[in-house]
Amino acid sequence: MSWRQRYIENRQWLDWYRREFKFRVGRSFDDPDDACSAAIETMLFEKLPALEPRHQANLDALVRTTYRNVLRDLVREHHGRPRAPVEMQRVGEPIAQIYFLHCIHRMPSQLISEQLRLPSTSVLEWVNWLKAKNKCPKRTPTVSLSGADPDAPMREMEIRGDEREDPVGEDVEQAQLSALVAILFGLSDESPASETTLGESLRQILPRLKAALVLSDEDRTLLRLRFIEDRSPSQIAEATGMKVHTVRRRHTALIERIGDTFRQHLPDL
């Protein structure tokens, strides 16, 4: 029997697909039953047959992750592929997902934190920033003739042209500047006197700052594991195969270097 059979025919797995749909994206659809059927159909007839893992130990994790990708794609397709603000895109996933869960799914920050497995303080910071900067798409107050559940309809959002996914023509430097301002000032309690003035002064030092902040692959991974995933040194060691004391040593050196570089180029920080 193919390894896929149990994920296609097993009643418990079919129940899990439904539960996961309801838990993760159920509120995003006007007709969740149809959407759930579509998700399961895609999983069973497209995604599972396309998977060709070389090793087949503990495949549950691969199947679960594949299905979660199906759900994410389904939601993005349904909502016209809005994109997260450039500030969040610069930091990348999973921070950009906070936008979708907060603005599109209207999920409370605590639930976002649990679903994305991100620290609640970090999620709250970005949610507050989205609110303060009014970054969520507007909702058009339409009246449904079918009297749909007011919590359910999501198609009524107006996605502006610049909020749709369009990687072409993005001004990288402008996005970096926006992200810097948002992260260094927008997420903290400090508010600069003028973001325009700040942006201009940052624009001038940006090339030197970037040149001094070059990261290695190891640096990037350490930063993401520590400051986005909020993993402890021992968890990072487990994920990377490094020894804990090596993680601590490299982590300390890295944050010192980053701190020194920012202080050198932005002494007012």
Place this chain on the structure above:
Amino acid sequence: MNTSDDDRIRHLCLAALALDEPAPAGGERPSLDELWDWMAGQVPEPRATQIGEHVARDPRVHEQWRELRDALEEDQASSAVSDGHSRTERDAPRRTGWLESLSRWLSPPVYGGAFATVAVLGIAIGVARQPPEPDLWQDWQVLKTSGVLEVQQDEAAELNAFLVGMREQMRLMTLPLTGPQGRRLPDRIEPCGDSDTACVQRREGLRELGRLSVLSRFDCVLDNEWRPERQRRAAELLAVLGEQGSLARLRAPWQAWAAADDTIARCNAIDELLARGLTGLDAHVS
């Protein structure tokens, strides 16, 4: 270092990531199943190195890696509590030993070591499981956590670390992240003072004790096979931390757990330890 210092560092590091412009990784972006194979060390060179570059340089690939790790952790947590009758983790070498032997950084299979371990552990266990859905707090005595507790600042922070560990284990087991009566559990350990490594060690130890306690409570609830390695680890932690004055409240049931030689004594001790840890939810710092 206080919380605002921590936040400042985190913000600077996020800013560094936002400014990062890595060179494109070689080859095509890996598919999910290729990434899965890479984590288990099943992708040959030079492709393995290319995938390592994608993981490090492309946040979308890093995210897929994270999701696979999370899903593996779910399975592992599930196996730890629901599989007492098949071959269990006690049949496998200790994870840390495996990890040390697999230790590598940016040499293929990059970042794959730990998850190769988990994958092999999956082979050792030999079955795939469903997420468990039992109730951790069934039969819990409501009165166990009643009343407001006057504690010193240090003790409140230590109890908090224990509760954070409980919550982490419940998250790994995909359980509701609440204590008895739906009480919310904290999700963050209170930071220690600058260079106070003893404090860090103590709170990490308590976090681990919280996790062990939840796992063991589960074994009691489900009537699972006894796992001597958990009791052994609780005893090791007790030997290191048990004399700390701020942990006096936990000491008696902790000692009873370490010394228990039958299921009833063990489960009673674990219940009492959890109950005393949960008093941290009602702690009033004096």
